[in-house]
Amino acid sequence: MSERSTTTRLLDRWLAGHSTLVFLFFYAPLVVLVVFSFNDSRFVNRWEGFTFDWYRAIPQDAALMNAVKNSLIIALVSTIVSTVLGTMAALALERYRRWLGKRTFDALLYLPVIIPDVTMAVMLLIFFTQLNQSLGITTIILSHIAFNISFVAIVVRARLANLDPLLEEAAADLYAGRWQAFRRVTLPLILPGVLGGALLALTLSLDDVVITSFVQGPGSTPLAVEVFARIKRGVTPIINAISTLMLVASMMLVLGSLVIQRRQSGSTVGG
Amino acid sequence: MRRAAAPDAPVTAELEHAAERAARWRGFRLALPSFAYLIVLFAIPLILVGVYSFASRSRTGAPELSDWNLDSVSKLVDSTVLAIAWRSTWLALLTTVVCLLVAYPFAYYIATRSPRIRNLLLVFVMIPFWSNFLVRTYAWKVLLGADGLFTKVGEALGIWGQLLFTLPAVLIGLVYGFLPFMVLPLYAAIERLDWSLVEAARDLYASGWKAFRKVTLPLSRPGIIAGSILVFIPALGAYVTPDILGGAKTVLLGNHIVNQFLAARNWPLGSAVSMAIMIVMLFATVLYFRTQARTL
Amino acid sequence: MKRFSIALMTLMLLMAACGDDDDVVEAAACDPGATDGDLDLYNWSEYIDPELIPAFEEQYGVSVTETFFDSNETMLAQVEAGGAAYDLVVPSDYMISIMAEEGLLVPLDKGALTNLGNLDPTFTGLPFDPDNEFSVPYQWGTTGIGFAYEAVGDDFDPSWALIFEPDPSYAGQISLLNDARETLGAALKYLGYSVNTTSQEELDEAVELIKGMRDAIAKYDSDQFEDDLVSGETVVAHGWSGDFFAAFDEVDGWEDFGYIIPQEGAVAWVDNMAIPTTADAPCTAHTFIDFILDAENGAALTNFNFYASPNVASEPFIDAEILEDEAIYPPDEAFDRLEFIADTGDFELQYQDALTEIKS
Numbered sequence: 001m002s003e004r005s006t007t008t009r010l011l012d013r014w015l016a017g018h019s020t021l022v023f024l025f026f027y028a029p030l031v032v033l034v035v036f037s038f039n040d041s042r043f044v045n046r047w048e049g050f051t052f053d054w055y056r057a058i059p060q061d062a063a064l065m066n067a068v069k070n071s072l073i074i075a076l077v078s079t080i081v082s083t084v085l086g087t088m089a090a091l092a093l094e095r096y097r098r099w100l101g102k103r104t105f106d107a108l109l110y111l112p113v114i115i116p117d118v119t120m121a122v123m124l125l126i127f128f129t130q131l132n133q134s135l136g137i138t139t140i141i142l143s144h145i146a147f148n149i150s151f152v153a154i155v156v157r158a159r160l161a162n163l164d165p166l167l168e169e170a171a172a173d174l175y176a177g178r179w180q181a182f183r184r185v186t187l188p189l190i191l192p193g194v195l196g197g198a199l200l201a202l203t204l205s206l207d208d209v210v211i212t213s214f215v216q217g218p219g220s221t222p223l224a225v226e227v228f229a230r231i232k233r234g235v236t237p238i239i240n241a242i243s244t245l246m247l248v249a250s251m252m253l254v255l256g257s258l259v260i261q262r263r264q265s266g267s268t269v270g271g
Numbered sequence: 272m273r274r275a276a277a278p279d280a281p282v283t284a285e286l287e288h289a290a291e292r293a294a295r296w297r298g299f300r301l302a303l304p305s306f307a308y309l310i311v312l313f314a315i316p317l318i319l320v321g322v323y324s325f326a327s328r329s330r331t332g333a334p335e336l337s338d339w340n341l342d343s344v345s346k347l348v349d350s351t352v353l354a355i356a357w358r359s360t361w362l363a364l365l366t367t368v369v370c371l372l373v374a375y376p377f378a379y380y381i382a383t384r385s386p387r388i389r390n391l392l393l394v395f396v397m398i399p400f401w402s403n404f405l406v407r408t409y410a411w412k413v414l415l416g417a418d419g420l421f422t423k424v425g426e427a428l429g430i431w432g433q434l435l436f437t438l439p440a441v442l443i444g445l446v447y448g449f450l451p452f453m454v455l456p457l458y459a460a461i462e463r464l465d466w467s468l469v470e471a472a473r474d475l476y477a478s479g480w481k482a483f484r485k486v487t488l489p490l491s492r493p494g495i496i497a498g499s500i501l502v503f504i505p506a507l508g509a510y511v512t513p514d515i516l517g518g519a520k521t522v523l524l525g526n527h528i529v530n531q532f533l534a535a536r537n538w539p540l541g542s543a544v545s546m547a548i549m550i551v552m553l554f555a556t557v558l559y560f561r562t563q564a565r566t567l
Numbered sequence: 568m569k570r571f572s573i574a575l576m577t578l579m580l581l582m583a584a585c586g587d588d589d590d591v592v593e594a595a596a597c598d599p600g601a602t603d604g605d606l607d608l609y610n611w612s613e614y615i616d617p618e619l620i621p622a623f624e625e626q627y628g629v630s631v632t633e634t635f636f637d638s639n640e641t642m643l644a645q646v647e648a649g650g651a652a653y654d655l656v657v658p659s660d661y662m663i664s665i666m667a668e669e670g671l672l673v674p675l676d677k678g679a680l681t682n683l684g685n686l687d688p689t690f691t692g693l694p695f696d697p698d699n700e701f702s703v704p705y706q707w708g709t710t711g712i713g714f715a716y717e718a719v720g721d722d723f724d725p726s727w728a729l730i731f732e733p734d735p736s737y738a739g740q741i742s743l744l745n746d747a748r749e750t751l752g753a754a755l756k757y758l759g760y761s762v763n764t765t766s767q768e769e770l771d772e773a774v775e776l777i778k779g780m781r782d783a784i785a786k787y788d789s790d791q792f793e794d795d796l797v798s799g800e801t802v803v804a805h806g807w808s809g810d811f812f813a814a815f816d817e818v819d820g821w822e823d824f825g826y827i828i829p830q831e832g833a834v835a836w837v838d839n840m841a842i843p844t845t846a847d848a849p850c851t852a853h854t855f856i857d858f859i860l861d862a863e864n865g866a867a868l869t870n871f872n873f874y875a876s877p878n879v880a881s882e883p884f885i886d887a888e889i890l891e892d893e894a895i896y897p898p899d900e901a902f903d904r905l906e907f908i909a910d911t912g913d914f915e916l917q918y919q920d921a922l923t924e925i926k927s
Contacts, residue, residue, distance in 0.1 A: 008479065015380040019392075022377045022450075026399045029410035029447070032420060036413070043798070045418035063633065085305040096298025105306050112313060114556050116508025118528045119545040123316035125532065126323055126542070128650055135650035146312040149305050207404050210510050210525075214532070217651040218607035219632040224405050231409055231515055233612045233635065233790045240413075243406040250402045258394065328916070351927045417800045435800075436786045518786030519745050522927045534640035534747065535919045536647075 030247060037240035044237055054241035064242060066219065067226035070137060074222055075205040078144035083198040085145070086152025087190070093153070094160040095168075112150040120147060121214035128215060135217035143215050144205045151204060152197035159193025192261060199257050203250070317549075324543035328536075343539040347547055352527070359524040362438070363506035366445040370453040370502050371495065373446070378457035378494075382464075393458070400451035405511060408444050412515050415440050436518030444512040449505065453498035460494025461487075496559055504552050524548055594674035595842065597850035599681050599857065604848030606631045606855055609642060609653040611838070612790055613810070614706070616871035623858050629851055637789040638746045640919060646671055646843050654846040655855055660837045661748070661908045663702045664695040665915070672701040673842040679853040682860035682880075690837060690877035695909070702839035703856055704877035706809070706868060709897060709905060710749055710834040713793065713811040713826050718802035725827045727757035729803055731776055738783035742801045745787040747922035748908050749834060750777070753805060756832045762906050765914040774921045781925060796824065808894060809874030816873065826894050828901060835897075835905035837877065 040049030058064055092099070093106060112120065124143045128135060171185035172178070187194075206224060213225045221229070223246070230239055322336075324343055329335045346352060381392045399407065414421040415435040425431035434440045464487065472486035473479060510525030517523075522530075524544065531541030597603075606623075608615075612635040620631050634653070636642040639662040645651055646666070658666060666672050677683060680703065690704045712729055718737045719729060731754065733741055743750045752762035754773035764770060785801055792806040793814035804811075811826045840859065842852045858864055866884030869876040873889060875896050876882075882890065889895055897905070911918070 011479070015376050018376045019380040022373060023395065025447070026396075026450070029407070029414055030399070030402070032414060033406070033410040043418070044413050045416060045420075066632075085308060088301050089305040092298045092302035096294055096301070099295040099298035099302070101306065102298070102302075105302055105309075108306075108309050108314065111317075111553075112309075114504065114552055115549050116504065116525070116545075116552060118508050118510055118525045119320070119549045122528065122532065122541060122545045123320045124312070125648070125650070126319050126538070127312070127316035129648050130319060132649070134652055139650075142312060145308065149309065153305070203401055209405055210529070215650075218609070218634045218653055221634075224403060227409070228405055228511065228515075229635065231405075231412065232637075234794050235413070239409065243403070243409060246403045246406055251398055254394070254397050254401045351924055355927050417798065519788065520781075520784065520786055520926065522923075527923070527927070530923065533644050534638050534745075535923055536640060536644050536916070537919075 033240055034244045034247070037237055037244045039237045039240070042236045044235055044240060054237045055245075057238050058242060058245075061238070063221075064223075064226060064238075067221050067223040070140075070220055071206055071222040071224070074137060074140050074144060075202050078141050078148055078205050079198055079201045081141075082145045082148035082201050083152050083194060086149045086197055086201075087156050087194050089149065089153040090156035090160055090193075091186075094157055095165075109150050109153055112147040113154065117208075117210040121211040124211065125214040135215055136220040137217075139215040139217070140212055140220060140222065143211050144201075144208065147211070148201040148204060151200050152194075155197035155200060156190060156193045159190050159196070163189050195257065195260065199253065202253070320542045321546055323539055324546050326539045326542075328539050343537070343543040346540055347543055352544060355522055355524055355527050358522075359507055359509075362442065362445070362523065363503050363509075366442060366449065366506045367453075367499050367503045369442070369446050370450050371499065374450060374453040374457050374498065375495075378454050378461055382458055382461040389462075396451060396454055396458075400455070404448055407448060408512050408515050411440075411444050411447060415443070415516065435516065436520055438517070438521055440516040441509075441513045441521050441523075444516040445506050445509060448512060449502040452501040452505075456497035456501060457491065457494040460491045460497070464490055500556060500559060504556070507552065508548060592670050592673060592844055595676045595679075595849045595853065597676050597679040597853045599679050600627070600854055601679070601850040602627050602629050602848070602854055603850040604654075605629050606848060606851045607652065607654045607846075608633050608855070609636060609645070609651075609656045610634075611636065611657060613813070614657065614838075614872055616867045618871075619859075619864060619867055622864075623855060626858070627851070627854060629848075631855075640747065643671075646845070649845055652845045652847050653843055654848045654852040656841055656843055657705055657838050658702075658841060659908065660693065660695045660839070661910045663839055663841060664910045666841065666843075667696065667701045668910075671843055673844050673846065673849055674700050675703070675842065675856075676853060679850070680857050680860065682857050682862075685860050685862055685865065685878050685880035687877050687879040693837065694907075696839070702841040703860065705838045705840050705859065706872065706874040707835070707837040707877055708808040708874045708895075709828055710744070710753070710805070710807050710836065711826055711828045713796050713804045713806055713824060715796065715799075715802040715824055717823065725830050727753055727829045727831055729829075730805060731757050731780060733780065733783045733803065737802045739785055740800070740802045741784050742786050742788050742792050742795060742804045742806075743777075743784055744792065744805050744807075745789045747918040750787070750805065750925075751918055751921055752834050752906075752908065756829070756834075756906075759831065762834055763909045763911055765911050767917065770917060770921055774925055777925050787926065807874075809872045812873035812892070812895060813871070828894075828897065828904065830904070832904040832906060834908055835902070836908060 036044050036047070037054055038050050038052065039047055040051040040053070041047075089105070089109060093102070093109075096102075120143075124139070124146070128139050133139060167189065168181065168186050171181040174181070206222075209224050209228050212222060213228070216222075216225065223242070227239060227242060325339050325341065327335045327340050327342060381389055381396070384392065411421075412435065413419055416422065417435070419435070422431075422434065425434070434443070468490065469482065469487055472482040476482045476485065508525050509523060510529055513521050513523045513526055517526075519526075528541050528544050528548075531537045531544070535541075606629055608631055610633060615633075620633070623629075624631055634651075636645070639659050642656060642658060643662060643666065646653065646656060647669070663672070683703070686704060690707065691699055693704075696702045712727070714729065718740070719734070723729065730741055730743070743753075748762070751770065751773050754776050755762050755764060755769060758769070758772055758776065760766075760769045760773070786795075788795065789806075792801070792804045793810040795801045796804045796806075796811070797814045797818045797820055808826060811824070815821050815824050840856045842849050842856075846852055859868065860878060862878065862880035863884050865876050865878035865881035868874075869881065869885050869889060873895060876885065893901075
């Protein structure tokens with residue numbers, strides 16, 4: 001890679017300053033949030049001493065623990081299903097030139113990405129109520145899969161598009177069956193894409209508020225929606241505490257995926 | 272089972288057709304589960320929303336499918352909805368522009384560091400990107416309140432007071448939430464630039480700014496477009512941010528639609544507005560991709 | 568593509584036919600103290616003493632899930648949609664008559680409610696549910712103005728003008744309830760009309776009044792209005808009596824804050840417990856109602872949320888200060904100014920649309 005001459009030193013310093021400010025902008029609110037989760041008072045603004053009480057209060061908050069449980073179940077199931085379905089969809093679109101309804105499917109696959117959250121929430125609510133389906137964890141999972149398939153497909157497709165099809169053709173020549181060729185060659189090659197898609201699906205599922213709040217039933221509230229409801233009802237540092245835990249969890253997820261990525265690129269074919 | 276590849280065997284048209292058909296069937300089969308899923312849980316609900324837009328509103332607000340009318344659709348152009356639509360569009364555009372102005376130098380800076388520093392900085396950008404959106408919005412709610420740090424700083428500087436529950440608060444929240452969506456595509460585009468071109472431009476034009484404007488900027492356009500779409504669309508349909516930071520006072524399209532399904536109990540109108548907003552976004556996206564394809 | 572569309576159409580017709588048209592609502596038949604599943608309670612926020620929930624869970628061996636709503640209309644929308652199966656809801660007076668008419672409530676089995684006799688007769692047989700067929704009173708109160716003395720001074724006119732003609736010194740620090748009937752009701756009262764008007768002109772006048780001063784409004788909030796008042800975010804707040812007092816008590820701000828029922832008149836209301844037809848566990852719901860009607864539990868409720876209790880047997884257990892507080896238990900003269908919200912039939916939706924118009 002040729003040398004990236006940036007610009008004059010002055011401009012460079014300006015850019016550095018700007019970037020520092022941007023990083024500050026990103027992190028300052030989060031730091032404040034974390035700091036006040038240790039606040040020894042019911043206020044989230046006025047510092048009155050250090051305590052772990054709010055963190056201790058979390059396991060005792062039945063509604064919150066139930067929400068965490070719901071989130072995990074929903075995220076896990078919807079991620080697994082949408083990753084499988086999305087990967088299959090990506091393979092079908094990238095590796096097979098023509099089949100019945102391919103163009104329709106291609107267009108259909110993009111819609112969940114473009115559609116605004118509220119519209120999707122509305123459609124699913126109307127759909128479930130029209131069918132007299134009672135709302136609960138099942139409807140939430142079904143809804144999450146509905147939008148996650150597309151996101152997984154996009155990520156895997158991008159990965160597939162960058163692969164050399166000759167590798168897979170060679171594999172087809174080497175191995176007796178298509179499944180073997182897939183398992184031994186294609187799958188390892190697209191695995192970073194699949195995992196990336198899965199991570200995206202997981203995050204989107206855990207993050208979702210609008211769609212979930214429309215299709216949930218009593219007792220099936222996941223964490224994000226529960227926190228949302230609480231923020232509107234009245235704020236105490238317990239929200240800071242659970243938010244901090246959520247931040248730590250996503251940080252670990254990011255770092256974890258990075259570590260896996262690094263290991264992956266070291267050991268797989270064509271890495 | 273793959274046809275044995277014997278180089279000397281005559282390849283008949285029949286065999287080729289059979290192989291093609293088999294491949295087509297396999298492709299279809301592979302896509303079928305997700306295809307079927309999306310038809311049932313996406314296409315049909317979408318059509319239902321369209322249908323509901325023409326239903327009439329019963330006394331309790333539930334849709335009455337037996338009584339078709341254009342009431343709700345005609346309401347789309349009444350002053351209330353138009354005012355909200357105008358405000359939402361304007362705010363989404365503003366958010367996009369601010370994000371672009373803030374993200375571009377930032378992405379440029381990261382993209383022009385050495386690979387090790389680049390990756391490190393990227394990790395620090397990823398972390399807020401993957402963090403829960405709600406948590407990040409909540410962080411600002413606290414900062415912007417009467418006792419919040421942001422407010423206190425502003426009061427000390429004498430520039431601003433309490434911003435919570437105003438339009439600027441929503442703007443800050445939206446920019447904060449969507450900035451990573453602008454940074455990442457911009458970074459990807461800038462990182463891929465052929466720097467020899469940039470250098471050549473710099474040799475050609477006396478001023479660096481001109482080189483930037485004539486070469487770097489146009490080359491990074493795909494990133495700008497991608498980032499703008501990724502920010503504009505969710506900003507237009509935003510619900511959580513205006514709800515938390517806007518105090519039920521700042522009614523944007525997202526809040527308006529949700530309200531039709533809650534207290535206002537006007538499912539047909541809510542459906543009509545949802546359809547309208549989706550059609551607009553679809554239109555805008557297709558337009559963008561068309562123009563991008565033409566100019567490349 | 569053509570075959571596709573035909574298949575889609577058929578599927579849709581099938582689905583349209585799947586709609587439920589059941590209109591007959593059977594009365595419940597439950598034994599006192601019986602339970603038939605866990606309880607899904609749909610209530611206003613901070614309306615039930617948190618100690619009562621685990622107490623009920625332990626006594627009857629079921630678990631209770633609480634979901635919250637912040638307005639009657641939101642609750643109606645959710646119950647009507649039918650997707651979420653709540654066992655017990657707590658609607659206000661007029662909402663009971665609306666829901667009963669729509670066939671959304673289960674007629675109660677009085678036999679399962681052993682503590683029914685604890686209720687003050689004044690609060691049974693009210694117009695919205697003359698035979699208490701569908702509901703049992705829960706708490707009652709008034710809707711007025713909470714304020715900080717610091718902002719309004721000691722010598723002010725106890726009128727809705729505090730909100731609708733605000734002093735510029737506190738403009739931008741006012742909150743209104745995010746509730747169409749209540750907020751428009753306040754404006755209507757200020758203009759001298761009834762909160763139950765079905766006159767579009769009067770409603771329009773109220774809308775114009777609020778629109779005229781809406782820049783002075785900080786927020787529309789039915790959940791946190793009392794917290795915002797005591798934390799200083801707002802200094803004049805439209806809200807429900809008990810919520811204010813609970814907040815004053817928490818920060819010990821009885822000297823700094825006050826509550827008035829404006830002279831032009833205000834809303835008095837009764838919230839009630841009712842069982843939706845979609846309930847999975849109607850008998851548990853009955854048992855819960857009975858549990859709340861118990862004298863001591865009813866008192867715990869009032870001692871927690873500072874609202875007035877319709878339970879006459881609870882009086883010995885309620886804190887003396889609460890019983891004597893005229894703002895919580897208004898004297899008879901005050902009732903001359905108070906009006907109950909009633910169902911306005913087809914006009915209801917006009918109120919909702921009016922609030923949307925104000926906010927947009």
